[in-house]
Structure formats: C-alpha cells, structure tokens
Amino acid sequence: MKTYSYLHIGEKIDRDAHVICKYRVTTDLPMEKAAEALAAEQSTGTWTGISTLDEDIFRNYGGKVIEIEGDVVVIAFPEEDFCIENGGIPQILSIVAGNLFGLDALHKIRLEDVDFPSGILKKYKGPKFGADGLRKILDRPEKPLVGTIVKPKIGLSPKDTAKYVYEAGSGGLTNSKDDETLVDQKFCPIEDRTKAIAESIDRLKEEGHKMVHAVNVSTNGDKIVQLAEDVQSWGASQIMVDVITCGFAAVQVLAEDPKIKVPVHVHRTMHGAFTKDPLHGIAMLPITKLVRMCGGDALHIGTLGVGKMTGTVEGDQDSLEECLKKDVRFKTMMPVCSGGVYPGMIATMIKASGLNVQIQAGGGVAGHPGGVRKGAMGMCQAIDAAFEGIDVSKYAETHPELRTALDKWGIK
Numbered sequence: 001m002k003t004y005s006y007l008h009i010g011e012k013i014d015r016d017a018h019v020i021c022k023y024r025v026t027t028d029l030p031m032e033k034a035a036e037a038l039a040a041e042q043s044t045g046t047w048t049g050i051s052t053l054d055e056d057i058f059r060n061y062g063g064k065v066i067e068i069e070g071d072v073v074v075i076a077f078p079e080e081d082f083c084i085e086n087g088g089i090p091q092i093l094s095i096v097a098g099n100l101f102g103l104d105a106l107h108k109i110r111l112e113d114v115d116f117p118s119g120i121l122k123k124y125k126g127p128k129f130g131a132d133g134l135r136k137i138l139d140r141p142e143k144p145l146v147g148t149i150v151k152p153k154i155g156l157s158p159k160d161t162a163k164y165v166y167e168a169g170s171g172g173l174t175n176s177k178d179d180e181t182l183v184d185q186k187f188c189p190i191e192d193r194t195k196a197i198a199e200s201i202d203r204l205k206e207e208g209h210k211m212v213h214a215v216n217v218s219t220n221g222d223k224i225v226q227l228a229e230d231v232q233s234w235g236a237s238q239i240m241v242d243v244i245t246c247g248f249a250a251v252q253v254l255a256e257d258p259k260i261k262v263p264v265h266v267h268r269t270m271h272g273a274f275t276k277d278p279l280h281g282i283a284m285l286p287i288t289k290l291v292r293m294c295g296g297d298a299l300h301i302g303t304l305g306v307g308k309m310t311g312t313v314e315g316d317q318d319s320l321e322e323c324l325k326k327d328v329r330f331k332t333m334m335p336v337c338s339g340g341v342y343p344g345m346i347a348t349m350i351k352a353s354g355l356n357v358q359i360q361a362g363g364g365v366a367g368h369p370g371g372v373r374k375g376a377m378g379m380c381q382a383i384d385a386a387f388e389g390i391d392v393s394k395y396a397e398t399h400p401e402l403r404t405a406l407d408k409w410g411i412k
Contacts, residue, residue, distance in 0.1 A: 022074050148365040150176060341361040
C-alpha cells in the first residue's frame with residue numbers, strides 16, 4: 001500500500017481555502033511524526049495504511065502540516081473537509097478538536113488558535129447587537145459597562161431577585177444577570193422571576209436609569225428557542241446561555257431567530273475543564289472566535305489575571321482583543337470580565353482591558369457592608385475613578401461607599 005506524507009512545511013498554500021489550526025503538542029515522538037499522526041487522524045488517515053485512500057482523496061482532503069516550531073504545530077485543513085450547512089460548529093469541532101485528544105502517542109495537546117477562511121465565515125451572521133448595540137441600548141457610549149450577578153446564585157425568590165436588581169440599578173449599575181445555575185427551579189420560577197425583574201427595570205427607567213438583566217435560558221436543545229421567546233414575552237431585556245453546556249449551536253439558533261429581539265449574553269461555565277491546563281485541551285481564543293461567529297453579543301473572557309478564576313493577562317487579553325477586532329466581517333462582541341471582582345481591582349483590570357469592556361461583580365456588590373445598593377455605588381465609583389484617571393484611594397476620600405469597599409477587600 002502506498003504511504004502518504006502529511007508534511008508540507010515550506011510549501012505555499014492558499015490560507016483562505018483552509019482552516020488553519022495551531023496546536024501545542026507534548027510527546028516523546030519526533031515532532032514531525034507526531035504532527036503527521038495528528039493531521040492524518042483528523043483528515044484522511046488512520047493508524048495504518050488503508051487500501052481505500054488514493055491520490056485524489058489525499059490531495060484534496062488531507063490535512064497539511066505547514067509549520068513546526070518547537071512544540072507548536074500548524075495544520076491546514078482544506079475547506080472542503082467541512083460541511084457548514086448541516087454540520088456546522090459540531091462538525092468543525094470534530095475535525096479541529098476531535099479524536100486528537102485521545103491519541104496515546106501524544107501525551108498532551110492543546111488547540112491554541114484557529115482561523116477560518118472567508119468561505120466559511122460568510123455562512124455565519126455574527127452578533128445581532130454586539131458591543132456597540134449594547135452601549136446604544138444602555139446609552140453609555142464611553143465608560144465600561146458595569147454589572148452584577150445576583151447572589152446568592154440560587155435560593156432567592158422572584159420578589160427578592162427583582163429587589164436585588166432594583167437596588168443594583170439604583171446604585172448605578174448598567175447590567176445584571178442570573179447566575180449560571182439558575183434557570184427555572186421551584187423556589188424561583190423563571191416566568192415569575194422574569195416578570196418581577198422587568199418591573200424593576202421599568203421602574204428604574206421611569207427614574208431615569210437604563211439597565212438590562214440577562215435571564216438564563218440554558219436548557220435542552222429542543223426547548224431553548226421557545227424558552228427564550230417566552231422570557232422575552234415576559235419582559236426580558238437580555239437572555240443568557242451557557243455555551244459550553246448547551247453547545248455553540250444554542251448560541252447560533254438564539255442569535256439568528258428573528259423573533260428574538262434582545263441581546264444574547266454568553267456564559268462559559270465548564271470551560272475550565274479544557275482551558276485550564278496550558279498544555280492540554282482548548283484555549284479560550286478558539287472558543288471566543290466560535291462564539292462571535294455564532295452571534296454572541298457579550299462573552300465572559302476572564303479577569304485578566306486579577307479575579308478568582310484561573311487565567312493570565314496574556315490569555316485573557318487574546319480573547320478580549322478577538323471580541324473587539326475590526327478586521328473581521330462580524331460586529332464586535334462585548335468582552336465580560338467576571339469572577340471574584342471587587343472595586344479595589346478595577347483600576348488594574350481597566351489598565352489591561354481598556355474601556356470597551358463589561359465588568360461584573362457578584363460578591364463585590366452583595367458583600368458590601370452597606371448592602372447591594374451601596375455595593376453597586378462602590379463599583380460605579382471605582383469605574384469612574386479609573387475612567388477619570390484618578391487614584392482609587394484618592395477618589396475614595398470623597399466617596400464613602402468606595403472607601404468601605406476598599407477597607408473590606410483592599411486594593412489589588
């Protein structure tokens with residue numbers, strides 16, 4: 001049987017006719033052999049030579065190892081390997097992040113990045129609102145959006161949840177959201193909760209303050225569109241979906257449904273199962289690209305190394321920049337920094353993120369000694385100090401809510 005080489009290092013290829021994937025590989029094999037095994041497994045090969053593989057199949061559909069540098073391997077998969085209309089993101093992932101993780105000869109492998117050709121990108125619509133659309137809804141053109149996550153994440157009644165949202169908005173926050181574990185439990189039915197929160201947001205609007213709240217509609221695939229349409233009819237100003245647990249297709253179906261006329265906030269719960277290990281799994285950058293393609297309007301990207309979740313400035317910065325890149329065909333997507341956030345870290349975070357970001361605090365609002373409203377005020381004051389370029393300690397001298405927050409949690 002004929003043997004085929006998947007090594008194409010130094011050859012010129014049409015990058016706009018391929019999906020280009022960057023992998024970090026840990027193996028005892030020579031890197032060329034490991035790279036070939038990877039390209040073969042994810043395209044036209046298997047563990048042994050096969051009689052059904054011919055020159056035409058290999059030339060047209062075989063993966064091409066185009067770069068090897070240290071432990072980094074770049075593979076180009078022909079666009080023809082992908083079926084977007086009926087396969088979509090699930091089929092894309094089966095190639096770029098499929099069986100390769102189980103190959104015994106590769107001790108660890110991590111998908112670091114992926115670039116798609118225009119022929120694939122044009123089949124996706126991207127965000128319906130995006131970062132600019134959210135700013136327009138909230139009439140907040142320059143300052144970072146500032147939000148909260150209702151805490152405790154489960155247990156509050158619809159009435160108490162709505163009260164929390166109202167207090168947070170009265171303290172100046174532009175955004176709030178359900179936490180990822182709350183959907184439609186008996187102690188807080190989604191219909192009652194959504195209607196009560198809508199009343200709070202309407203009340204805030206009457207008082208001159210604009211705010212949105214993301215209602216979590218994460219559920220089974222056959223129910224998610226109907227649930228989203230229902231919560232919208234009950235007054236939801238934004239919907240939220242957990243992209244990893246529900247799937248990228250869930251984001252896409254919500255974003256592309258013409259009946260859904262509110263922004264889609266995308267949570268990334270469970271991502272740490274494959275983003276945390278720097279040598280194995282999938283980096284956050286490919287996830288960010290896929291969410292933007294599918295139509296997420298806002299996406300959690302980490303806290304740039306200062307919050308409670310594992311992450312680095314560099315890794316989170318890559319995702320933030322990908323949300324806001326202008327050289328792609330889609331609207332920009334609002335990057336969301338959330339997870340262990342409190343007022344004393346806002347200056348450090350904004351220094352890294354810039355102003356086009358949504359910053360959220362759950363415990364950093366609800367844990368304020370003065371309660372939710374004063375916790376919200378402390379967060380907003382920290383944002384204002386950073387926006388105006390004033391040292392947070394100095395700003396706190398004339399803003400007691402911020403002073404109390406700094407006294408409790410300190411400055412990071």
